[in-house]
Amino acid sequence: MTNRIPLMAGNWKMNLDHQEAIATVQKLAWTLKDAKHDYTAVEVVVLPPFTDLRSVQTLVDGDKLDVKYGAQDVSKHSKGAYTGEISATMLAKLGVSYAAVGHSERREYHGETDTLVNDKVRALSAAGISSIVCVGEGLDVRKAGEHVPYTLAQVEAGLAGLTDEQLATVVIAYEPVWAIGTGEVATPEDAQEVIGAIRGKLAEQFSQDVADRTRILYGGSVKSSNVAEIMAKPDIDGALVGGASLDPEEFAKIARFQSHVG
Numbered sequence: 149m150t151n152r153i154p155l156m157a158g159n160w161k162m163n164l165d166h167q168e169a170i171a172t173v174q175k176l177a178w179t180l181k182d183a184k185h186d187y188t189a190v191e192v193v194v195l196p197p198f199t200d201l202r203s204v205q206t207l208v209d210g211d212k213l214d215v216k217y218g219a220q221d222v223s224k225h226s227k228g229a230y231t232g233e234i235s236a237t238m239l240a241k242l243g244v245s246y247a248a249v250g251h252s253e254r255r256e257y258h259g260e261t262d263t264l265v266n267d268k269v270r271a272l273s274a275a276g277i278s279s280i281v282c283v284g285e286g287l288d289v290r291k292a293g294e295h296v297p298y299t300l301a302q303v304e305a306g307l308a309g310l311t312d313e314q315l316a317t318v319v320i321a322y323e324p325v326w327a328i329g330t331g332e333v334a335t336p337e338d339a340q341e342v343i344g345a346i347r348g349k350l351a352e353q354f355s356q357d358v359a360d361r362t363r364i365l366y367g368g369s370v371k372s373s374n375v376a377e378i379m380a381k382p383d384i385d386g387a388l389v390g391g392a393s394l395d396p397e398e399f400a401k402i403a404r405f406q407s408h409v410g
């Protein structure tokens with residue numbers, strides 16, 4: 149038995165300003181309260197744009213909400229002349245619990261590499277923030293049947309040289325690029341194949357203990373209608389949800405996936 153607590157994280161991407169963020173998190177928290185959601189059984193996290201974080205913090209602290217929040221990216225640098233960057237310590241000061249790193253959109257549009265991902269994980273760990281390290285193959289790689297080795301290489305390089313202490317703050321999200329925002333969800337079997345392989349890789353690269361305790365999420369067109377079958381797979385510990393997380397009632401249903409299981 150493992151004690152990996154399922155994690156449902158909503159990546160808002162570049163959507164919802166700080167006022168919309170307040171309304172959305174309020175609605176999410178109320179919906180989950182009505183459903184008597186047990187946050188110790190399924191952790192619920194939102195990843196709003198940076199400009200929303202202070203407002204979300206004020207709401208969460210003021211109303212003592214159990215919803216956690218995080219960032220979609222972070223700088224590898226700790227401070228200084230890095231125009232436009234946001235440091236892990238700045239995020240920690242805003243009560244941020246998680247930050248995504250290496251999202252495929254950042255890899256594609258901002259040239260983010262596995263080496264940079266590795267530096268960002270280190271910076272976040274030093275600030276006490278959990279990384280959600282995103283990996284996953286594009287359609288060409290999938291078609292070539294290379295999706296497992298491709299994704300495992302991202303894991304290997306992204307986490308290279310990390311200590312047990314640094315790994316303790318890492319969550320991995322497997323997001324096949326062809327399933328992001330396309331409505332084309334990987335089958336639960338596809339997701340389990342790669343996520344199971346990632347867990348095997350963690351055992352080989354680090355230890356069985358690290359493999360057993362690290363949470364690995366699936367991301368790519370997750371909705372309330374498909375989350376339960378994805379979560380039924382043994383190695384899948386949660387979901388990184390894009391579009392569907394912008395609707396707080398839909399995202400609450402995703403977090404309540406167990407109530408859909410027979």
Ligand SMILES: O=C(CO)COP(=O)(O)O
Pocket residue numbers: 159251323327328329330331367368369370388389390391392
């Ligand atoms: O990229 C994603 C989450 O990080 C997935 O996005 P969608 O859920 O919109 O496919």
